[in-house]
Structures are given as C-alpha cells and as structure tokens.
Amino acid sequence: MSEYKKIYEHLSEQLAQEDIADGYLIPADLTEEERAGAEQEIREYRLKKLSTRTESERLLSELTRLRLSVHRYLESGVYSSDYSFDEVLKEMIAIMRKTKKEVANDLDVHYTRLSRILNEREEPNLSLMYRLEKYSDRIIPAIYWWKLMIRKQEFLISEDQNQRLIEGRRVKNYLEFSG
Amino acid sequence: MKILHTATGEYKDAEVVPVAEKDYDYIKNCGRFVFDWRTENRLGFEVYKIALKEYEDHILGLLSLRDIQQELRIHVNLVEVSSDNIGAGKIYDRIAGSLLGFASQMAFEKSYDGFVSLIPKTDLIDHYCQKYGFSRVGKSLAVEGAGSLAIIQNYL
Structure with a gap:
C-alpha cells in the first residue's frame, strides 16, 4: 500500500469525505502499468489538442x-x-x-x-x-x-520637476506657509 | 491572491512561493500537515507553499507539481491544506483553490494554454470536476483554456 493510500485511510477515519475533498488532492493509487496507461491517455489528448488549436x-x-x-x-x-x-x-x-x-x-x-x-x-x-x-x-x-x-x-x-516649475510659475496668490 | 478569513469575512493577501530547504523541518514538526513533503521533492516534484504576505513563515497549504514541457502541461500531484484550515472550524478558506490557481497561472505563463492535469483518488474526482471545472481524460482530470482562466479569475 502506498504512503498516499495509508494517509488517506487514516484521514478517512478522522474527517468527513467533504472535508477531505476540500483540503486535499491525493493521487490515485495506481499500479505502474495503470499509471503508464493514464500518462499515455493524457499525452495523446494533449498532443491532439495542440494540433487542433483554434x-x-x-x-x-x-x-x-x-x-x-x-x-x-x-x-x-x-x-x-x-x-x-x-x-x-x-x-x-x-x-x-x-x-x-x-x-x-x-x-x-x-x-x-x-x-x-x-x-x-x-x-x-x-x-x-x-x-x-x-x-x-x-x-x-x-x-x-x-x-x-x-x-x-x-x-x-x-519625477517631473521641470513641468512642476513651469506650472508653478503660472500660479498667482498662492499660499506660502513654509517661508 | 486573496484568501478569506472566515471569522471576519476579510480577504487577506497571500503568496505562493517555492518551499525552501529550511521549511521541510517546520512542515514535518508543526503538526499541521500529514504528508511527507520532503519525499515529494525527492521524487522530483516542485514543491510550493502558500502563506499570508503579512505572516510568511506560517504555511497554510502545500502543492507539488511537475512541469511536463514535452506535452506543454503542468501536472499537479498533491495538495494539502493545513489541518487548522479544514472543516467547519477553519480559520482561512480558499487555500486549495488558490494553490490550483497558481498552477493554472504557471500553465498560462509557460504558454501551455493553461493546461493542468491531475490523477486524484476516485473519491475526490467529482469534487474537482464540480468545484474547479476539471474534465475527465481517461484516468486523469484536466482543465485548460477558459476553464483554467476561470480558476485564476476566482482565486487570484
């Protein structure tokens, strides 16, 4: 039994299925052969999608x-x-x-x-x-x-000190608290 | 990305970053995670953590993934939300969604059309299809394009 499966079974004793789904993504416990088959399926799907991309x-x-x-x-x-x-x-x-x-x-x-x-x-x-x-x-x-x-x-x-000076020169009767 | 503080309803800024070597001891000893994340790393997966920006040492969730460049896809292997954020008494919500949103983001940034795959346990398949919009591809689940963008728009 894989570590993933052991932990999943342990979690199943402690948590509701809904909470496990909400808090975990746990990989399926596949044999080497099953895993290779799953990889092949998704590879073929992906490559087909790429070749027909709209x-x-x-x-x-x-x-x-x-x-x-x-x-x-x-x-x-x-x-x-x-x-x-x-x-x-x-x-x-x-x-x-x-x-x-x-x-x-x-x-x-x-x-x-x-x-x-x-x-x-x-x-x-x-x-x-x-x-x-x-x-x-x-x-x-x-x-x-x-x-x-x-x-x-x-x-x-x-950054624009030039424009600040130009615009400042156009202002009359401005307040001057800083001396 | 924003995660939800359930008690106040306030959204908090969070960030996903790679797990550093020093984090593995914390993850193992803090009592809030049950999977062996160092092993994920040793198996060749990239391991990422999510934490609040204001409290970056306090890890809220973890994700392992593999960048399968030849097929232009991101494969997510394992996701775990910390135990204090699972169930009715959770402190923060939207952690798992934010981690998946990160994977979708990576899949767009690498020009993979947002293609993300998973091979979850049978009991979890319906949840991933209904909540995040994944579709079945043989034994795998996949999301791409508009579906992957929807995860980003909802969680990032």
Whole structure:
C-alpha cells in the first residue's frame, strides 16, 4: 500500500469525505502499468489538442498571459515604461492580429485619438477602459487599465520637476506657509 | 491572491512561493500537515507553499507539481491544506483553490494554454470536476483554456 493510500485511510477515519475533498488532492493509487496507461491517455489528448488549436484558443491563451504579466507588474509597486497603458494596448493589439484602424472601429474610437493614445500624446479616459474590458471579454479588466495609467502618472508626478516649475510659475496668490 | 478569513469575512493577501530547504523541518514538526513533503521533492516534484504576505513563515497549504514541457502541461500531484484550515472550524478558506490557481497561472505563463492535469483518488474526482471545472481524460482530470482562466479569475 502506498504512503498516499495509508494517509488517506487514516484521514478517512478522522474527517468527513467533504472535508477531505476540500483540503486535499491525493493521487490515485495506481499500479505502474495503470499509471503508464493514464500518462499515455493524457499525452495523446494533449498532443491532439495542440494540433487542433483554434484561433480563439490562441487568443484566450495569449491574452491571459498578458493579463498575468500586467497583474505581476501592478503587484510589484514599481513603474516600468514597458507597462505603460500604451505599451500594453500595443501588445494587446498585436496579440489580436488587428490593425489600428480595425481596433479603432471595433472600439468606436476615432482613429486619430487611438493613435494619439498609442503615441502617449493623449491620456485614455474611463470610457475607453470599459470598452477595452469588453473587447477582451473581461480577460483584462478595466481596473487593470486604470491602474496602468495611474502608475505612470504617479511616476511622472514624483519625477517631473521641470513641468512642476513651469506650472508653478503660472500660479498667482498662492499660499506660502513654509517661508 | 486573496484568501478569506472566515471569522471576519476579510480577504487577506497571500503568496505562493517555492518551499525552501529550511521549511521541510517546520512542515514535518508543526503538526499541521500529514504528508511527507520532503519525499515529494525527492521524487522530483516542485514543491510550493502558500502563506499570508503579512505572516510568511506560517504555511497554510502545500502543492507539488511537475512541469511536463514535452506535452506543454503542468501536472499537479498533491495538495494539502493545513489541518487548522479544514472543516467547519477553519480559520482561512480558499487555500486549495488558490494553490490550483497558481498552477493554472504557471500553465498560462509557460504558454501551455493553461493546461493542468491531475490523477486524484476516485473519491475526490467529482469534487474537482464540480468545484474547479476539471474534465475527465481517461484516468486523469484536466482543465485548460477558459476553464483554467476561470480558476485564476476566482482565486487570484
């Protein structure tokens, strides 16, 4: 009897079946021959799936990979220009294998505006983020797009001393507590 | 990923990371795990632990898996939630789901289309099909694509 089976039988004496299922994944107690057969079955299934992979499956897979990399970036707390809103949108468009014109049309956004956003000459608004969420079937949610934009703006505010000075010069009658 | 503190209903940030050599003695001696996780490692499985970000030494669950590169799939061999998080009196919930979500995440990040396989004991098969959306493939269970993404969306 394998160790897995011994422990499973021990657990069965102490816990309800529902609790075992909830707390454990325990491998089946198979003979070498049975295990080899099971491995063969799943290998054949997997290789067949790979050879018949559809465009829709490719899209889901690659968009999910993009979602996960954006998620990791957002969790990291740092800013990287590789993950600015426009860069992630460019990556998404590349995955979808569409032209900018097609994407602008699909999203009901003027082509010029989309180009300006992709070239960092215009900031995206919340409406566009909701549309992008829908466009990816929620794989990349609106909140991710929002956080990408905010992450960049936080970075700019902390680094952009030039613009701070320029804008400061335009302010009159400002409060001055620090002397 | 977020796990649920059952008493307060509050979600807590958790993280899955590889088990370090020093962890194996803790796992063996803490009295909260029954499987031999060092043996899993010796059998060639990668072993991961889940813990709260704010309390990373307190392991809440464990997972062993194998990256089967030739077939572009992740095979999960064993999952164990700590004994204090099983049953009606559990402190935290969603631990097993978060560990499976980690396996799904790995299967997408490695460009395996989210393909994750298991060969669970017969008594556990229905639970894995109903709760996590696995399908039967001979003696194995598998999840991929939209099913695997659903696990990520639910647990990560």
